[in-house]
Amino acid sequence: MNRPHHSASTDTEKRSTFDQEVLAASHRCALCGTCQKECPVYGARRREGLSARGRLRLLTARFEGYLDKNTEKALAEAADQCMLCGRCSKNCPNDVPGMETFKAARAFFAETGVSAGMLSPRRLLLARMLPSPRLFRAMLALCRSGKPLLDQLLTRFSGLSMLLPLLAGAEKLPPVASHAALFDVPDEVAGPAGAPRVALFSGCLGTWMRPGLLRATIRSLSRRFTVSIPKLQGCCGLPALSGGFPQAATLLMERNIEALMAARADLIVTPCASCAHTLAHETPGRVSPAMAEKAALLAPKVRELSLLMAEEPGLCLPAGKNGSPVFVHVPCHLSVSFGVSCAPGDVLRRAGIDTFTDGGEQCCGGGALVPQLNPGLSTDVFQRARAAFNRSGAAIVATECSGCFIQWTRCLPTARVLHPVELLFAERS
Numbered sequence: 326m327n328r329p330h331h332s333a334s335t336d337t338e339k340r341s342t343f344d345q346e347v348l349a350a351s352h353r354c355a356l357c358g359t360c361q362k363e364c365p366v367y368g369a370r371r372r373e374g375l376s377a378r379g380r381l382r383l384l385t386a387r388f389e390g391y392l393d394k395n396t397e398k399a400l401a402e403a404a405d406q407c408m409l410c411g412r413c414s415k416n417c418p419n420d421v422p423g424m425e426t427f428k429a430a431r432a433f434f435a436e437t438g439v440s441a442g443m444l445s446p447r448r449l450l451l452a453r454m455l456p457s458p459r460l461f462r463a464m465l466a467l468c469r470s471g472k473p474l475l476d477q478l479l480t481r482f483s484g485l486s487m488l489l490p491l492l493a494g495a496e497k498l499p500p501v502a503s504h505a506a507l508f509d510v511p512d513e514v515a516g517p518a519g520a521p522r523v524a525l526f527s528g529c530l531g532t533w534m535r536p537g538l539l540r541a542t543i544r545s546l547s548r549r550f551t552v553s554i555p556k557l558q559g560c561c562g563l564p565a566l567s568g569g570f571p572q573a574a575t576l577l578m579e580r581n582i583e584a585l586m587a588a589r590a591d592l593i594v595t596p597c598a599s600c601a602h603t604l605a606h607e608t609p610g611r612v613s614p615a616m617a618e619k620a621a622l623l624a625p626k627v628r629e630l631s632l633l634m635a636e637e638p639g640l641c642l643p644a645g646k647n648g649s650p651v652f653v654h655v656p657c658h659l660s661v662s663f664g665v666s667c668a669p670g671d672v673l674r675r676a677g678i679d680t681f682t683d684g685g686e687q688c689c690g691g692g693a694l695v696p697q698l699n700p701g702l703s704t705d706v707f708q709r710a711r712a713a714f715n716r717s718g719a720a721i722v723a724t725e726c727s728g729c730f731i732q733w734t735r736c737l738p739t740a741r742v743l744h745p746v747e748l749l750f751a752e753r754s
């Protein structure tokens with residue numbers, strides 16, 4: 326570390342909202358180390374600077390002027406190496422908001438040009454232009470007219486355009502569809518007479534990577550609900566947020582609020598835990614004041630599909646013994662964000678499927694664009710998940726998050742990776 330290169334008074338004048346956020350978090354930290362034990366990145370690398378406590382101390386040193394430019398770049402990289410899993414914030418005895426601070430750090434370093442890895446021209450284009458509702462609607466109209474080139478362009482509107490490029494092992498992934506599965510299903514599927522309404526938020530996984538998941542979700546939900554499928558929905562905004570583009574994320578979130586409000590539904594259901602987290606927990610605090618009331622109305626209605634299936638047994642079909650046990654990986658956005666670890670396994674067991682589960686205790690390393698930014702680290706974090714899977718003797722992994730799905734498919738190409746609802750409502754050819 327160098328000596329401070331700003332005077333204390335200049336620092337005080339120039340401190341941004343982010344500076345204040347870092348300092349407030351840092352002042353609450355008692356250096357107890359609980360977050361270190363919980364952190365999957367620290368667990369894989371054993372470096373204090375990659376734990377919440379270590380990152381906070383480095384961020385504080387940076388704003389006190391103790392770090393030179395090179396060290397600052399290393400600090401921006403450390404922010405990019407956080408999975409944003411929330412385990413540090415959830416387990417901190419002093420309520421230090423580690424995950425929120427590191428999310429803000431990504432935005433700060435991207436904005437100030439320190440995180441060069443996040444600033445490719447394509448990503449800037451995505452961040453500035455793609456969330457435009459007018460452009461998006463025009464693209465939807467053209468997409469419906471069936472022009473393949475425009476279908477391809479629309480693919481790039483999804484969060485997958487941030488999740489997939491530069492991904493080591495991407496050749497092991499199923500191809501991203503050139504056509505949104507959302508447009509292959511009706512606007513509404515009727516449930517039983519007098520059934521309540523749900524709005525289905527497909528997420529990038531159902532729309533672009535697994536059209537069978539979208540259809541299985543509709544088949545399950547329509548057993549008890551009338552299902553509205555708003556066609557103006559888009560990416561939930563989490564990849565933009567993770568990439569350090571909060572303004573782009575806000576535009577995406579506001580577009581989704583309009584689409585979901587128009588469905589006039591009793592519940593908002595999504596088969597993706599990360600989309601559920603974003604709709605329920607990120608969106609209300611990130612939209613403009615004009616949209617805040619609508620966001621607050623929608624947030625309590627959000628349900629991740631496995632949780633709803635656990636609450637509503639009528640949504641499930643008995644699967645029968647399939648001969649092979651299923652390993653259930655519970656995403657951090659279910660276990661940490663919603664505090665629920667057993668629902669996916671319970672649903673499958675109730676349907677007659679033998680399961681092993683990691684109980685939501687193991688981050689798979691697929692979060693927050695880390696597989697794209699630092700595939701080596703992401704693979705190292707995956708090792709504990711791989712060991713648990715190998716011990717189970719299962720050949721199938723069930724999980725419900727686009728990031729986890731990509732990570733398990735990338736790191737374990739010999740296994741089949743499916744959503745629980747796909748196991749229960751598989752299409753029979």
Ligand code: SF4
Pocket residue numbers: 353354355356357358359360361377378416417418419420421423
């Ligand atoms: S758990 Fe909280 S108080 Fe303890 S070291 Fe981590 S951030 Fe600081």
Ligand code: SF4
Pocket residue numbers: 360363364365366367375376377406407408409410411412413414423424427
């Ligand atoms: S959010 Fe997760 S990966 Fe990031 S510092 Fe906290 S525990 Fe570690």
